[in-house]
Amino acid sequence: MRVLTVLAILFAAPAFAEVGKIEINPPAQGSVTRAEGLQAFDRIYEVASHPRCSNCHVGASNRPMWSGPSYGKTRPHGMLVNAGESRIGAEHILCSTCHVNVEATERGNNVPHAAPRVAADWQLPPVEFEWFGKTSVEVCNQMRDPERNGDRTYLDIASHLDHDVILHWAWEPGGGREPAPYSLQEHVNDVLAWGVAGMPCESD
Amino acid sequence: MKLSVNGKSHDVDVENDMPLLWVLRDELGITGVKYGCGIAQCGACTVHIDGQAVRSCQIAAGEVEDAEITTIEGLGQPEALHAVQSAWIEHQVAQCGYCQSGQIMQAASFLQLNDEPTDEDIDFAMSANLCRCGTYPRIREAVKTAAKTLRGA
CATH class of the missing domain: 1.10.150.120 ([2Fe-2S]-binding domain)
Known part of the structure; x- marks a missing residue:
């Protein structure tokens, strides 16, 4: 197996690119109530559970999903795609075989049924970021758990949303695909409000 | 632009966003690579970019100017097959x-x-x-x- 070599090469390349026009302006500390924080998380969950996001936020099956308005019914990604433990397909077929890294995100993405492309290496999020089929409480508890959120504060999460171009794509997917709800800026604002409220979950 | 295909450098006069598949077949006459669907659903157009399989219908020629492109014609030779x-x-x-x-x-x-x-x-x-x-x-x-x-x- 030469997977580790391939991984080293792939991750040596910049995974993220500066594309942001997003402002990260958290509300003043103490200005967001718990109730308002929970309302913000309800909207965050609408985004997290939307097919545009949850289709790739899958668990240990390592199989991305096809679901949402343009797919008819929920099913695993066609072609028996399995991204493997590498989450980039290095064990079998790299995601970037079809989801090629291109600079111009608008090019090609407007073609229905074609593989979406961004200026980054296509990949699944880490397995502990599993959202597909998870409840609001489950996603909430994962998102605030440093052990399962990449050791991120709410400010780090907002910054991550700004800098990961795959996440930007979710709001401009093209090709007749339904975008994630709200706007990326509104989603970032909700993350910041939820964070300032103390990252509350309904289960608290 | 210059493209390196099967170890040979080619000068091609094409738009940057022309799919590599089109350049290979129509501009360079390298026809081992096939057109199937044009949307990365079938794999007929697979070539290697720096050794990695990619669907050439999905890659713009301008994106691979600095890469080594290999088609079936360059994978092996009749006297030394892959x-x-x-x-x-x-x-x-x-x-x-x-x-x-x-x-x-x-x-x-x-x-x-x-x-x-x-x-x-x-x-x-x-x-x-x-x-x-x-x-x-x-x-x-x-x-x-x-x-x-x-x-x-």
């Missing part, structure tokens, strides 16, 4: 043959990642390359034979 090509002949994989250059390029790339594949690994790796003739069982056997050759077993 292990995957030899295995394809040994198992008589091809029927109509249209998808086979893509299949071979995908298999060669896959075996660089994993030269001890299980049947399941092979199915995961090769299922994005469609074959309307249904040669899948022979593709699987040929990939196993090629893997054995590449391991030197």
